[in-house]
Amino acid sequence: xxxxxxxxxxxxxxxxxxxxxLVLLGSGxxxxxxxxxxxxxxxxxxxxxxxxxxxxxxVVHMEAASLKFEIWDTAGQEKYHSVCHLYLRxxxxxxxxxxxxxxxxxxxxxxxxxxxxxEFLPGEVVVMLLGNKTDLNKEREVTFEExxxxxxxxxxxxxxxxxxxxxxxxxxxxxxxxxxxxREETVGPTQKENARVALNEGPPRQVRCxxx
Amino acid sequence: MxxxxxxRGIHVDQSELLCKKGCGYYGNSAWQGFCSKCWREEYxxxxxxxxxxxxxxxxxxxxxxxxxxxxxxxxxxxxxxxxSKFEEKKTNEKTRKVTTVxxxxxxxxxxxxxxxxxxxxxxxxSINRQTSIETDRVSKExxxxxxxxxxxxxxxxxxxxxxxxxxxxxxxLSIEEQSEFTQDFYQNMAERMQTRGKVPxxxxxxxxxxxxxxxxxxxxxxVFCPETTDDEKKDLAIQKRIRALHWVTPQMLCVPVNxxxxxxxxxxxKAITDIIEMDSKRVPRDKLGCITRCSQHIFTAIRITKSExxxxxxxxxxxxxxxxxxxxxxxxxxxxxxxxxxxxxRLMTGEDGYYFTNLCCAVAFIEKLDAQSxxxxxxxxxxxxxxQTSPRKQESEAWSPGACLGVKQMYKNLDLLxxxxxxxxxxxxxxxxxxxxxxxxxxxxxKEVQDIVEKYPLDIKPPNQPLAAIDSENVENDKLPPPxxxxxxxx
Numbered sequence: 225x226x227x228x229x230x231x232x233x234x235x236x237x238x239x240x241x242x243x244x245x246l247v248l249l250g251s252g253x254x255x256x257x258x259x260x261x262x263x264x265x266x267x268x269x270x271x272x273x274x275x276x277x278x279x280x281x282x283v284v285h286m287e288a289a290s291l292k293f294e295i296w297d298t299a300g301q302e303k304y305h306s307v308c309h310l311y312l313r314x315x316x317x318x319x320x321x322x323x324x325x326x327x328x329x330x331x332x333x334x335x336x337x338x339x340x341x342x343e344f345l346p347g348e349v350v351v352m353l354l355g356n357k358t359d360l361n362k363e364r365e366v367t368f369e370e371x372x373x374x375x376x377x378x379x380x381x382x383x384x385x386x387x388x389x390x391x392x393x394x395x396x397x398x399x400x401x402x403x404x405x406x407r408e409e410t411v412g413p414t415q416k417e418n419a420r421v422a423l424n425e426g427p428p429r430q431v432r433c434x435x436x
Numbered sequence: 437m438x439x440x441x442x443x444r445g446i447h448v449d450q451s452e453l454l455c456k457k458g459c460g461y462y463g464n465s466a467w468q469g470f471c472s473k474c475w476r477e478e479y480x481x482x483x484x485x486x487x488x489x490x491x492x493x494x495x496x497x498x499x500x501x502x503x504x505x506x507x508x509x510x511x512x513x514x515x516x517x518x519x520s521k522f523e524e525k526k527t528n529e530k531t532r533k534v535t536t537v538x539x540x541x542x543x544x545x546x547x548x549x550x551x552x553x554x555x556x557x558x559x560x561x562s563i564n565r566q567t568s569i570e571t572d573r574v575s576k577e578x579x580x581x582x583x584x585x586x587x588x589x590x591x592x593x594x595x596x597x598x599x600x601x602x603x604x605x606x607x608x609l610s611i612e613e614q615s616e617f618t619q620d621f622y623q624n625m626a627e628r629m630q631t632r633g634k635v636p637x638x639x640x641x642x643x644x645x646x647x648x649x650x651x652x653x654x655x656x657x658x659v660f661c662p663e664t665t666d667d668e669k670k671d672l673a674i675q676k677r678i679r680a681l682h683w684v685t686p687q688m689l690c691v692p693v694n695x696x697x698x699x700x701x702x703x704x705x706k707a708i709t710d711i712i713e714m715d716s717k718r719v720p721r722d723k724l725g726c727i728t729r730c731s732q733h734i735f736t737a738i739r740i741t742k743s744e745x746x747x748x749x750x751x752x753x754x755x756x757x758x759x760x761x762x763x764x765x766x767x768x769x770x771x772x773x774x775x776x777x778x779x780x781x782r783l784m785t786g787e788d789g790y791y792f793t794n795l796c797c798a799v800a801f802i803e804k805l806d807a808q809s810x811x812x813x814x815x816x817x818x819x820x821x822x823x824q825t826s827p828r829k830q831e832s833e834a835w836s837p838g839a840c841l842g843v844k845q846m847y848k849n850l851d852l853l854x855x856x857x858x859x860x861x862x863x864x865x866x867x868x869x870x871x872x873x874x875x876x877x878x879x880x881x882x883k884e885v886q887d888i889v890e891k892y893p894l895d896i897k898p899p900n901q902p903l904a905a906i907d908s909e910n911v912e913n914d915k916l917p918p919p920x921x922x923x924x925x926x927x
Contacts, residue, residue, distance in 0.1 A: 245785055248748075257747030278735075278748040279790040294785055297748035299797075301690075303809040304752055307800040310793055314784035 241283055241290040244404050246397075247311055249340075250321035251332040252300040255356040258387035259321065260295050263397050266390070284401045291401055302332075312343045317350040317400050322371075324355040324384065325363040330371070337378060350403045352381035354396055359386040487605075494601050501575065501597070570718070571653055578650040585643070588633040595625060596647055600654060611662050615776035618655075622648070622779050648779050649719045656718040659777060661769035670768035677802060678763045683820045683827055688810040691757045692750045693734075694741045701840055703737035708762035715765045720778035723770060724788040731791040734758060748794075756798045771796060 248256040257277055264280040280295040298304075298311045312318070320336050322329040333353065340351060353375040355366060368384060375382035381399055385392040455463040455471035457478075467475035578596075582589030599621050606614050626644055629635045635643065661667045686693060695701040710730035717723045734754045738746035746754075759767070774792065775783065783789050801809070807817030819825050 243785055252749050257749070261745070277745045278751050279787050296790055296793075299748045299752035301749060301753075304797065304801060306804060307797040310796050310800065313793070 241292045242408075243292045243294055244316040244401075245294045245296060245314055246317040246319065246400065247296045247298060247315045248319050248321060249298055249308075249333070249336045250300050250319075251302070251323070251326075251329040254300065254321045254323040254326070254329045255387050256300060256319075256321050257297050259319070259354070259356060259385065259393060259396075260297060262387045262390055262393045264295065282397075284398065286398070286401055286405060289405060291405060293397065293401070305335075309339055309343055312340065315344075315349055317352070317404055319352050319354050319396075319400070320380070321354045321356050322366065323357050324366050324371075325357055325360045327365045330355075330366045334374070337380075347407070350381070350400055350407065351378075352383065352396065352400050353378075354382075355384040356387060358384050358391060359389045490604065494604060498597055498601075574650055574653040578646055581646050585635075588629070588635060591633070592625070592629070592643065592647065595628075596651060600651060603651075603655060607658055611659065611665055611776065614659060618651075618777055619780055621651075622781075626781075644779055644781075645721060648721055652719045652777055655777070660718075660773050661766065665772070667769045667772050670772075671766045674767050674799065674803065675763060675765075678760055680821055680823075681760055681802070681805065684757075684760055684810065685827060686757055688812065688827075689753045689757050691753045692742055692746070693737050693754055693757070697740060698840075700737045700740050703733045703740070704758065704761075707731075707733035707737065707758050711758060711762050711764045714770055720774045721782065721788075723774055724778065724782065724792055727791045727795055728788050730758065731755065731794065752794060752797060752801075755794055756801055759795070759798050759802065767799060771799065 248260060250256050260280050261277050264282045278297040280293075280297075282293045282295070284291055284293060296311055296315070298308050318336075318340055320333045320340075322333040324330075337351065340349065353371060355368070355371045371384065372382050374380075381403060383392055383396045383399065385396055387393060453462050455461050455474050456469040457471070457474040459471060459474055461471035461473070463469045463471050464475075468478075470478055579593070582593050585592070603614065603617065606617060622644065625647060626640055629640050629643060630637070661671070686695070693700055693704065695704055707730045710726050710733060714723045714726035714730075717726060731751070734751060735746050738750050738754060742750070764770075783792060807814045810817065812820075816827075820827060
């Protein structure tokens, strides 16, 4: 498997940022697409010139380095759950999204976590639990504490957001980015020699330009 | 009795069991009648010969191509000098070529060339290597393209040729090994270009695309749906499965696409065309391109229907619907081929990779599809699957207005046909009735006649006396006066 270039060689300024694949998981209509749309285009379900919003890219500039997110939206309907593990291949991060007004979606998020656990080694992928729709606080079924407790027990990042009000959305993605970069530094290049993810990533510098 | 004959059946002459070479040891059919020792010698000799032939052929081909490269290069004038030197060096190196290959692809190539596989050799390479027009065109383009990179270009060309040669000897290996070798090659090339050639990343990507195009156009014939795998069987299975699911409607899949809008049905047709076109491409990246175009048409269709951008929740069902409607040829083979031989950096990341993953999901879903995933009852699902009824037949009225002209016409024709069928049946039943009536009538008449005949049997009594004595029975004949005698009157 390719070695991760943690120490950029001379001429690094020219090279494009490291690409991280982030998968959005969660039941239908919890706001996965809206979150991504809000984050990437700062928009909420308005008519856009882009055709689809299932695949996004965004370059993030952090203090230390910059990285490029490749955001993969997934179909959340229950019936597609069985095939969705295919999306997880080669992912670097996952956002487990649930709707704070639906207990059911919270339970589903937990079952998604099980899928992730079976697909990846612990620590291989950055997972964030995300309670969306805080603008509907009155109809809340899952308390902040419940979410936080679960996230802590599983060592996940946790936040509550509102894609509609653009509350905490960028912060959530940034937290994931920070965690990714941090792990990259501490874990180093040796960790990823896992046969199960042989096709995981191409060499890190082979960055694909987004068509849009 | 039967036991006896069986025993006779397996009886083999002792001499047939011995090694064909007559060394005295027993032979084995797995070694074509040789003993293990003789077989090894025999096989080794044949194999050496084959290897020798292959080398010669490969060298000849390379010479040809280098000449083509040289001639195109010499047209440029300035370049010709350096190239002829390069050419010269090449010829010198020819004798040492085996070691060169090993040097570049050390670990894997050694395994490949030394491994002995007790299998029938691949058909004569001269047949396999027949270069088609397309291969020629791609080669020319590749050479043209590399010219712009001067020295790096030459190096790349050399590496690529070496790789193709090495692949030629790996043909008998499993497809997984060939795939792995190709993936290694991609990675090595990209790395070398970056570290040694100092090629900027976006250029590397361009060159990698060209390399992929060049090598895969040449390898396609041998590595697409190879006989050693069950790809073809899987193709047929999914094809049959999709055919059996012909009755699935967009409503059942919750597809957010309204085909009654002409623009949308247009997009659907385009998407289907794209996904079908995938099979006609040779290069994995071109195949991915077809999937991406198909996906973009799907997104457009959804956006027109919903007038808001589509999310993955909408996209996947629609893609499934398109695959079901299109039934693309050799679907599994194509997916396998892309997975094995596409440049890995494209497959796991990037937009193409995303759509490809969606296609894989769609196929996996179709394979597993059941009543529950279509919101149907198990009985309905079974009935539709067995072809007893079709939900579409009941909905044909609702279907026709939105469908395109052809489909409308088809429904009209179907209607007509069913009407005709009905009339035909009526005629048939009337005819049957008439036939029956006719038979009944003849039977009736026959019966009546019979009855009458029985009732009034026809007895013809034989005449008792001759006709002359007709009045012989008259009792008082004697009492009659004598018959008048004729008298003559003269007057």
